[in-house]
Amino acid sequence: MERAEAHEHQKMEELGQRFIHKSWLFHLADGNRTGDVRPPGAQVLMGEDPRLPPMPEQPTLIDFFKLRFSPNHQHLLQSARLARENGLPEHMILACLLHDVGVAAFIRSDHGYWGAQMIEPYVDEEVCWAVRMHQVIKFFPDEEAGYEYPQSYKVMFGEAYEPPAYVVAEYKRAREHKWYGSALAICMNDDYSFNPNLTVELEEFEDVIGRHFRQPKEGLGNDHSPSAHMWRTLRRPSNAL
Numbered sequence: 001m002e003r004a005e006a007h008e009h010q011k012m013e014e015l016g017q018r019f020i021h022k023s024w025l026f027h028l029a030d031g032n033r034t035g036d037v038r039p040p041g042a043q044v045l046m047g048e049d050p051r052l053p054p055m056p057e058q059p060t061l062i063d064f065f066k067l068r069f070s071p072n073h074q075h076l077l078q079s080a081r082l083a084r085e086n087g088l089p090e091h092m093i094l095a096c097l098l099h100d101v102g103v104a105a106f107i108r109s110d111h112g113y114w115g116a117q118m119i120e121p122y123v124d125e126e127v128c129w130a131v132r133m134h135q136v137i138k139f140f141p142d143e144e145a146g147y148e149y150p151q152s153y154k155v156m157f158g159e160a161y162e163p164p165a166y167v168v169a170e171y172k173r174a175r176e177h178k179w180y181g182s183a184l185a186i187c188m189n190d191d192y193s194f195n196p197n198l199t200v201e202l203e204e205f206e207d208v209i210g211r212h213f214r215q216p217k218e219g220l221g222n223d224h225s226p227s228a229h230m231w232r233t234l235r236r237p238s239n240a241l
């Protein structure tokens with residue numbers, strides 16, 4: 001117990017005597033329903049987190065890629081390159097570039113929905129819809145289009161995995177939608193993009209981002225859009241409130 005307290009104290013010293021309250025979701029993701037207890041009288045971290053790289057005052061999507069997204073965002077870049085090689089239109093290259101932004105930047109569970117919500121104010125409706133729905137469409141092969149159930153899913157979820165009822169129901173609705181093919185295009189350019197020996201640079205897609213992502217001039221998070229708070233949270237994930 002003393003050791004835990006000493007560790008806590010050292011952490012606070014490093015943070016200028018500020019205590020970090022982890023969001024409840026972070027605790028739950030550790031299987032923990034106890035949470036943390038702020039030492040009596042301690043101040044909490046508010047605002048910028050000194051443990052993370054500082055961000056420009058008016059951050060762009062590219063700043064978030066470089067300063068906040070997980071290293072796994074290489075998967076996004078590889079998917080976007082594949083989409084370009086396969087001749088997809090530019091707005092769909094952007095969709096592939098952002099399809100797993102939920103995983104790379106925010107929350108894994110229901111990643112298509114979270115990711116779509118983050119980008120909704122800044123991209124075409126079709127791009128947003130396709131990002132949201134790729135999550136469910138991914139589970140259902142489409143022989144006519146040449147889309148097979150991903151091999152990687154068999155490994156990750158087991159051969160016997162069955163998608164839950166809400167995924168099946170959402171898929172049935174999506175199958176009838178005019179942009180089904182766009183979400184399927186994400187899946188078809190996603191599946192084969194986990195190559196550890198390939199490094200794709202973000203600069204390759206600066207032009208596509210510039211033309212198809214409506215970057216707010218105030219900076220992502222400062223712009224009062226319906227998802228600005230999500231970008232602020234990504235910038236300052238340990239802001240106490």
Ligand SMILES: [Fe+2]
Nearest residue numbers: 099100134135
């Ligand atoms: Fe995905």
Ligand SMILES: [Fe+2]
Nearest residue numbers: 075099100190
């Ligand atoms: Fe993906």
